Amino acid sequence: NAGVTQTPKFQVLKTGQSMTLQCAQDMNHNSMYWYRQDPGMGLRLIYYSASEGTTDKGEVPNGYNVSRLNKREFSLRLESAAPSQTSVYFCASHYSYEQYFGPGTRLTVT
Amino acid sequence: GDSVTQMEGPVTLSEEAFLTINCTYTATGYPSLFWYVQYPGEGLQLLLKATKADDKGSNKGFEATYRKETTSFHLEKGSVQVSDSAVYFCALSDTGGGNKLTFGTGTQLKVEL
Numbered sequence: 001n002a003g004v005t006q007t008p009k010f011q012v013l014k015t016g017q018s019m020t021l022q023c024a025q026d027m028n029h030n031s032m033y034w035y036r037q038d039p040g041m042g043l044r045l046i047y048y049s050a051s052e053g054t055t056d057k058g059e060v061p062n063g064y065n066v067s068r069l070n071k072r073e074f075s076l077r078l079e080s081a082a083p084s085q086t087s088v089y090f091c092a093s094h095y096s097y098e099q100y101f102g103p104g105t106r107l108t109v110t
Numbered sequence: 111g112d113s114v115t116q117m118e119g120p121v122t123l124s125e126e127a128f129l130t131i132n133c134t135y136t137a138t139g140y141p142s143l144f145w146y147v148q149y150p151g152e153g154l155q156l157l158l159k160a161t162k163a164d165d166k167g168s169n170k171g172f173e174a175t176y177r178k179e180t181t182s183f184h185l186e187k188g189s190v191q192v193s194d195s196a197v198y199f200c201a202l203s204d205t206g207g208g209n210k211l212t213f214g215t216g217t218q219l220k221v222e223l
Contacts, residue, residue, distance in 0.1 A: 004153070031209055033210070033211075040215055041215060042114075042199060042213040042214055042215040042216050043154070043199070043211075043213045044213075045210055045211070045212075048210060050209075058210065090153055090154070092153075094209045097142060097144075097159055097161065097203070097209075098156045098159070099154075099156070099209075099211060101153030101154045102153050103151075103152060103153050104152075104153055
């Protein structure tokens with residue numbers, strides 16, 4: 001039981017490049033989330049998916065898109081990366097009041 | 111909208127000292143309240159929760175009581191250890207569906223021998 005896994009762990013992009021952050025969970029949870037963590041700002045919700053086939057915007061969705069590929073997988077795509085998207089990205093799934101977090105992806109955009 | 115305010119860090123304590131990290135919230139309805147902990151280089155883990163007013167959450171010697179009258183959920187521990195060094199996040203979950211969490215900015219705790 002791996003819990004929530006994220007790939008890659010680290011990534012450096014140039015401005016304008018695109019990439020997809022992958023997230024998978026093996027706990028059969030319905031709800032999944034993408035957050036970004038920035039110094040002094042806590043975690044902010046980018047997008048979430050309450051169930052397979054549905055996605056909704058969170059607090060800071062601009063510049064991102066998501067895909068809930070199936071119940072296990074929820075990916076986050078940056079179409080044209082900007083330096084303001086330099087951050088640590090966390091994926092999470094939810095069950096019974098608790099969110100379970102992945103180890104994070106540290107993204108730097110130069 | 112919903113918001114969570116927690117005390118600024120970093121907080122530096124000696125081992126066996128008493129810990130309090132203040133957290134207050136603003137929300138419509140009746141949110142659930144949480145403390146999450148983040149150890150260096152890791153994701154967040156749920157430390158404790160309270161789902162209704164006057165509930166006390168507890169885990170690993172940490173406690174917090176859901177105070178509706180003061181809209182607070184302060185984290186306490188009677189005797190901290192070096193292994194408690196981490197970043198602590200207060201959070202609330204809205205009652206409007208989606209189980210979305212609103213986080214405070216986090217408080218870094220450093221415990222020294």
